[in-house]
Amino acid sequence: MNPGPPTRLGLITAGTLATVLLTACGGSDTSAEPTGETAEGYPVTVGTLFGDVEIEDRPENVVALGWSDAETALALGVQPVGVADWQGYGGTGVGPWASDLFDSEPEQLGTMEPNLEAIASLEPDVILDTRSDNSQERYELLSPVAPVVGPPPGVEVTYGTSWQQQTRQVAEVLGEQERGEELVTELEDRFAQLRADNPDFADLTIAVGAYFDGQYGAYVPGDTRVDVLAELGFEYEPELVEMADGAFYSDLSSELVEELDADLTVVFPIGGPEAVEFLNEDPVLQGIPSAQDGRLIVLDDPELVNAFSSGSTLGVNHALDGIVPLIQETLED
Template sequence: MRNPLGRSLVSRVLTATVAAAVALTMAACGQVQDSSSGAGGGDATTTSVDTLFGAVEVPADPQRVVALGWSDAEAALALGVQPVAVSDWLAFGGKGVGPWAAPLFTGTPTILPTLELNYEQISSLNPDLILNTRSDNSKEKFDELSKIAPTVSAPPGVTIQYGTSWQQQMQQVSAALGKKDEGTKLIAKVDAAFEAARSANPNFAGKTVAVGAFFSDSYGAYVDGDSRVEFMKSLGFVNKPEIQALSKGQSFYEQLAREQVELLSADLTVIFPLGGDATPLKTDPVLNQIPSAQAGHLLIMEDPTLINAFSSGSTLGTKYAIENAVPLIKAKTAA
């Protein structure tokens, strides 16, 4: 059953992060019988992919790909592969991917739930490969999905939920699809776009940044391992140490009490609403009195498409965000 929340799927992930135990309980429902060998036992018709849960043998030429992880579908599309089903993490609607990726679909995929996986529905799609590279890293979910088809999760070493970088995602997906060379080229193109942005804006280097969100009348800040923070770091910024110090090493996001809002003040503050418009941010006297706001260094993102690209963590979405966010960032750091 489709997740009933109608707002951005980012907000659903934040809810799941706060209540991870609930999400794991939800994942346990609808289990299926084992119909796949999962990992191990590779031969000439399979490719081995290293994952957080060990090596997984995937078919050399998968035909029916189910993309469950956050922006996994966009990674597959960038490589010329059209998943038969996708999870719409950012609530795009339509084909379940951003407008920078949707035209690459020639058909309309089945849209699947996100946090509450429907294993029976996934099994009915007869996948020969499941992509789940950016997720909550649940071993229970991995085990259930592996009963259906070989499942490629986050790579080894990713400990933060949804902490797979866009580079790692492309590496995992391209390896699983037998398109490593194409994946390497796509990564190089995005790296080149970041390099061009850094070269054009040398004043970004070493400046502190605080990336925050506003959801359900409360604020939060993103920490290292989150795609938005890594985006800013790729431009030369440094995540504000006082915010990074809040991290417990498991979540990409830390909630802030009202009295902690000033922690968002940095050389540049980037903040956006989740599942709503930016009016509360523009009119909040607490946010607008922090030093970075007073100095003209507060960037409130308003465009939902740009917010989603900034949050996508895919090669396609990241490229769109570089093209459209960097001019806004430049304007707020010029003073």
């Protein structure tokens, strides 16, 4: 696991890119006969942060590179041929709440440094990259291989595409708009019911943090973890937003860990059991007022942490099953 996607794309050499372009071009047969009429509803034009992208026909070979793009495609009934395994699941590259939706394991393609040659070898009809670092550099690296559907217009926080935006955008690409709206409505209705069932959540403040490799950090609005809790009715402590400077996450020095104090503080470790033990014993974290008052939750179940971090409709639903009871128990004490 990691705190979320890093915010910079590693460099890929010009020679590698040239090889990819030769592979992609050499693999096509320009003499092939037309396959017939396009599917109903195509072509479609999808708005992205980098301009409109036209999808000529219903995609058959889909590559899912953005954070939780693969889980979103699966929820819509489409199995990507290649995926980016952002949370280190292995196997199918998606969480256990989604892995059974694959008939066979897809190709693993890398995350911050996607394997362009492997992507091109899959001959994708489209590359989904709807939750990414928002960088022009990444878009320009991928776009010679296939049409790239990046984050929707207006997304300012890196990796800040909401689950609603991602579901609708991927559904538009795949020609599954009706199912996409069903998924959005079902999860929004669940949030509405949870808010109604837990009116005490309203007007309470939250802070969400992580501990990774000896460093604390805080998530800010635009990150799926904060947004999930906000949709339960909580309000975010605003002081950390400026520190994040347009990113989804801000590192915290030991002196700033107290910034995680709120009516409810949720922190999770990224690492093995020793990281959980550290958080439960760290005098800095345990000394903040919310911890002293019993309003600190240390998430210690890796599957729940991954679901909380997933940002897909499938993962968010799984996370709500576990995190809502924990919040209720903590606030009742």
